[in-house]
Amino acid sequence: MKQSIRSRLFNFFLMLIRRPIWNQAQLHALRKRLAGLDKRAEGRAEKLCLISVKAINHCDVDVLKPLDHVEAAGQGRHILFFHGGAYCLRSPHTYRAMLAGLCVNVGAVGILPDYRLAPEHPHPAGIDDCFESYRMLLEMGVAAKDIAFCGDSAGGGLVMSVLAMARDAGLPLPASASLLSPAGDWGLTGASFYENEGRDPLFRLCSFLFFRSLYIGNYQTSDPAVSPLLSSFAGYPPMYFSASSTELLRDVATEGAAKARAAGIEVEMDLWPGHCHDVQLMSFLPDSRIALNKVCDFMNKHWTASR
Numbered sequence: 001m002k003q004s005i006r007s008r009l010f011n012f013f014l015m016l017i018r019r020p021i022w023n024q025a026q027l028h029a030l031r032k033r034l035a036g037l038d039k040r041a042e043g044r045a046e047k048l049c050l051i052s053v054k055a056i057n058h059c060d061v062d063v064l065k066p067l068d069h070v071e072a073a074g075q076g077r078h079i080l081f082f083h084g085g086a087y088c089l090r091s092p093h094t095y096r097a098m099l100a101g102l103c104v105n106v107g108a109v110g111i112l113p114d115y116r117l118a119p120e121h122p123h124p125a126g127i128d129d130c131f132e133s134y135r136m137l138l139e140m141g142v143a144a145k146d147i148a149f150c151g152d153s154a155g156g157g158l159v160m161s162v163l164a165m166a167r168d169a170g171l172p173l174p175a176s177a178s179l180l181s182p183a184g185d186w187g188l189t190g191a192s193f194y195e196n197e198g199r200d201p202l203f204r205l206c207s208f209l210f211f212r213s214l215y216i217g218n219y220q221t222s223d224p225a226v227s228p229l230l231s232s233f234a235g236y237p238p239m240y241f242s243a244s245s246t247e248l249l250r251d252v253a254t255e256g257a258a259k260a261r262a263a264g265i266e267v268e269m270d271l272w273p274g275h276c277h278d279v280q281l282m283s284f285l286p287d288s289r290i291a292l293n294k295v296c297d298f299m300n301k302h303w304t305a306s307r
Contacts, residue, residue: 003274007287011276014201021207024119027214031089038091045096048104056113056136059129062096064110066103077108077303078142080174082130082162084153084278086183086211088118098281098292102150105296106303111137115158119214123226126154127161134162135171144172148299149237152278153249156182160228160256167235176302178240178295181278182252184229186212187221190251199246202277208248233259238266240298242291244275268298 021030045051049064069076079102083095092114099110115129137147151159156179166173188208197205216226224231229252239260243253250271257269272279272291280291 011201020204022210038093041093041097045100048100060114062112078147079108080111082151082155082158084155087154087215122217130158131165147174149177152180154183157184164231176238185252186227192250200248233263240268242270247277
C-alpha cells in the first residue's frame with residue numbers, strides 16, 4: 001500500500017508533537033489527553049452495533065452485535081479484540097468504533113475486554129483478563145473455529161500471550177489471529193528498536209523503557225510469559241502480521257511472522273512503507289481503511305477454511 005499524502009502529513013504532525021514519556025506525571029497527562037481524544041468517538045459504534053456489557057472475574061467485556069445480526073447468542077462468527085495502549089492506556093470509544101466497523105464488515109459479534117492496566121495492575125493481570133474472556137466465549141458455546149483473535153500494539157502482544165496460554169491449557173484455538181503493529185518483545189531485542197529511533201513518528205525508545213518498567217515490574221524480559229514473542233508458536237492458528245517499515249515495533253511483527261512460518265503456521269504479512277504505528281486505528285486516513293480490509297479478508301478466508 002502506497003502511503004497517502006494525508007498519511008505523510010499526519011506523520012509530519014506527529015513528529016512535531018512527539019515527546020518522550022518517562023515519569024508518572026506525564027503518564028497521567030497522557031491518559032487525560034487520550035480521554036479527551038477518545039470522547040470524539042463517543043456514539044460512533046452505537047450507530048453500527050448494539051452494545052452490551054458482560055462482567056467477568058476482574059473486568060467488564062463489551063459485546064458488540066451488528067444491528068442486522070441474526071445469529072442466536074453463542075452462535076456464529078465472533079471477533080475477540082484486545083486493544084492497544086502500551087498495557088497502560090485505554091480509549092474505549094475509539095476501539096468500540098474500530099471493532100464495530102470490523103464486525104459489520106465480516107458479519108460477526110465483537111468481544112472487547114476492558115482488561116486491567118498497569119501500573120495499577122501490572123503483569124500478568126491484563127493477560128489473565130484477556131484469557132478469561134476467551135474462556136467466557138467457549139463456555140458460552142461459541143465454537144473455537146468461529147472465533148478470530150485480533151489485537152493492535154499491546155493487544156497484538158496479548159494475542160500471542162493468550163494463544164500460548166490457551167494451547168498450554170489444552171483449549172481449542174481460534175480460526176485465526178491478526179496482530180497489528182504488535183508488541184511482545186520486552187527485551188527490545190529487534191534491530192528496529194534502534195534503527196527506527198527518530199524515524200518512528202509516534203514513539204521514542206525511552207518511552208518504551210518507561211512503559212516496560214510500569215508493566216513488567218520485577219519479572220524478567222526473557223520470560224516468554226512476559227515477552228510472548230519468545231514463546232513456542234507450535235500449534236498456533238493461521239496468523240496475519242502487519243507493521244510499518246519505520247516504526248520501532250517493526251521487527252516484533254517480522255520476527256513473529258518468521259517464527260510462525262518456521263513452526264509450520266500459515267502466515268500473511270504486510271509491511272506498510274513509511275506509515276505510522278498501528279495505521280489501522282487511524283480511521284481518518286484512507287490508508288487505515290485499506291489496511292483494515294486486509295484484516296477482514298484474512299478473517300473471512302480462515303473462517304471459510306475452518307468449515
